[in-house]
Amino acid sequence: MKKIVLYLIVACCFLVKASAQDDLLKDLVKDDSAKVKHDFATATFKSTRVINMQSVEMTGAGNLQFMISHRFGQIWKEGKGWTNVAQLFGLNAGAANTYMSFEYAPKSWLNLGFAATGNAQLESWAKFRLVRQQSGAKNVPVTVVLFSSLHFDGSDGPSPDDYAWNRFSYLNQLLIGRKFNDKFSLQLIPSFIHYNIVPYGINNTNNVFSIGIGGRYKLTHKTAISLEYARQLNGYKDLLDESASAVNYVPDLVSIGYDWDTGGHIFQFFFTSSNAATNIAQLAQNTNDLRLGNFSLGFNLNRSYGIKKVVNTP
């Protein structure tokens, strides 16, 4: 009996010794605290824009992003023949829209932006991230962002001449995006546009609705192709302008782009069926028929700067 007990004790000792030599790292990996609590989907899109429209991507906290967005003329105007070649397929057409914007992120979920374009057109906006795609402790399949912008027409145009309020229009968008895998992301974009005064003022509606979809597919770490389609749902047919002649807008907006991330900058080259610079004009005042020659070349170029320090130096 005594012997057996002794053996048992010795055996126990060995067991203890053996378990002590188990890999510590395995303990750590098994431990829940070693795992990321909220595994957020990052880089759903390369840039804060899909192409024309906002993406669910936000400028990072404490960062200022500067973006220049440029749209050239139509690549092949109907009936213009060789002039189109001389105009270098729109590059040299004398009609181009530039959109310059600054975006700052005081919080990781909030971006504030200001932009200027064309003929005294000014815009400012706020972008709120409501829900973030994640796995881990919580499972959320999509990222939802509310984009709300204010457009001010400061030009000497014919209609918004009486009251300052007439010069304002608003765009509210819900951006619902999902990163399906490392390469493929998709986003749904319902929009609501409100004009304080109806453009040209006659027989039109103040409220325009539109629905859009955008996606990107990564080719390499640094390049991706992107696609965007939006359709205006109301208020584009048989409108009357000031001289009471009929105007029809084109409800479809199609864009195809190529994203290139150089490390410091993000370039987005694209073909788009509307060469307007602002989202409101693209979604609710598009005059370009969906014809290949009507597409125009454009690019977005953005760069972000770390303004506020978020990292503590040891």
Next chain:
Amino acid sequence: MKKIILLAFTFIFMMNLLNAQTYKTRDGYVYFNPNKDLTHKDYEAASKEGTGILKVETSEVAFLVPMKTFHFNNALLEEHFNENYLESNKFPDARFSGKLIGFTKDQLTKDGVYNISSEGKVTMHGVTKDFKAPVKLEVKGKVATFYCHFTIKAEEHGINIPGLVKPKLADLTPIDATIKFQLN
């Protein structure tokens, strides 16, 4: 007789406890700046969510830090870090396991600063490399803090840095790790 056996078992049990004197912590801080110019603040990155384990009797240590917990001053660089360089979805963490050399358990009971060193293996981006670096241990009351400054060569870990970025980055990335253990 029975008493002796009971005593023996109790003794073994106690030994066991002593033997298995391990400390765990979630207070691991890792900082680095890969830029050649260390004053370039955009490139600074840090994680406050490293986890560590220390087995006193055998001087064994292990440390793990999830890649996605690193935050940069410039959010775009953080995205590149995860997406292009470290491929954090494929390789979610960096790991170290090894031994402390010159470490004794008495050091934990007496306040002071001890210069020891550490040897082991680091796994990052799916590649394991030998690791050796001096460690400073500071014991103050019930807190033991390990400071370690070391360098890592990104190329050795299969991290591909494009030619355009290379001139900006140091060949050896200096890394500072601070791991705090609460002793009881």
